[in-house]
Amino acid sequence: GNSVTQMEGPVTLSEEAFLTINCTYTATGYPSLFWYVQYPGEGLQLLLKATKADDKGSNKGFEATYRKETTSFHLEKGSVQVSDSAVYFCALTLSGNTPLVFGKGTRLSVIA
Amino acid sequence: DSGVTQTPKHLITATGQRVTLRCSPRSGDLSVYWYQQSLDQGLQFLIQYYNGEERAKGNILERFSAQQFPDLHSELNLSSLELGDSALYFCASSASVPDTQYFGPGTRLTVL
Numbered sequence: 100g101n102s103v104t105q106m107e108g109p110v111t112l113s114e115e116a117f118l119t120i121n122c123t124y125t126a127t128g129y130p131s132l133f134w135y136v137q138y139p140g141e142g143l144q145l146l147l148k149a150t151k152a153d154d155k156g157s158n159k160g161f162e163a164t165y166r167k168e169t170t171s172f173h174l175e176k177g178s179v180q181v182s183d184s185a186v187y188f189c190a191l192t193l194s195g196n197t198p199l200v201f202g203k204g205t206r207l208s209v210i211a
Numbered sequence: 212d213s214g215v216t217q218t219p220k221h222l223i224t225a226t227g228q229r230v231t232l233r234c235s236p237r238s239g240d241l242s243v244y245w246y247q248q249s250l251d252q253g254l255q256f257l258i259q260y261y262n263g264e265e266r267a268k269g270n271i272l273e274r275f276s277a278q279q280f281p282d283l284h285s286e287l288n289l290s291s292l293e294l295g296d297s298a299l300y301f302c303a304s305s306a307s308v309p310d311t312q313y314f315g316p317g318t319r320l321t322v323l
Contacts, residue, residue, distance in 0.1 A: 131310050143314040192310050198244055198256040198267055
């Protein structure tokens with residue numbers, strides 16, 4: 100079946116540190132890949148996406164590259180801020196208008 | 212603000228009761244998805260509607276049902292509630308062609 104595996108949290112970093120959250124997937128076909136972020140007490144917000152191999156999604160200093168050869172979509176940010184503290188979810192969908200399959204989420208805490 | 216609205220924001224009820232959660236998709240979006248977020252199960256897809264018709268079913272219990280109305284809003288009905296149904300319930304919507312889903316703020320259900 101289709102699945103997403105992301106690194107277990109929680110991840111605690113100091114402000115301005117480099118962030119990587121690993122995400123790998125298993126899919127039948129060619130999925131679109133997403134990172135969603137959930138801030139405390141809020142819903143899910145789309146952070147970035149990539150729809151085909153070698154695409155790079157980016158937003159708010161976050162980046163992720165769709166790597167078909169390693170079936171990965173790792174999230175990176177060069178310098179995290181306290182305001183980035185949230186839970187990050189990696190997800191895939193197989194085609195337009197199909198349900199998302201989520202990873203378990205990674206909680207990030209950034210301390211000043 | 213994603214443009215997806217959900218009501219109510221919080222719901223507290225007793226075991227055995229029935230509740231209805233409401234979702235209004237973004238203007239023009241034909242697809243509505245329901246997801247459940249719980250601590251032990253993570254984010255799970257429940258059911259999808261497209262332009263009034265059921266499109267896909269996930270891990271939805273028989274005690275749960277949903278529908279999408281002609282104005283495209285959707286309702287999720289949960290009956291014979293159990294303690295384990297306590298969770299955050301999210302609605303998401305997407306347009307007919309792009310596969311990006313936009314999430315509402317969620318309804319937090321507490322079953323006592």
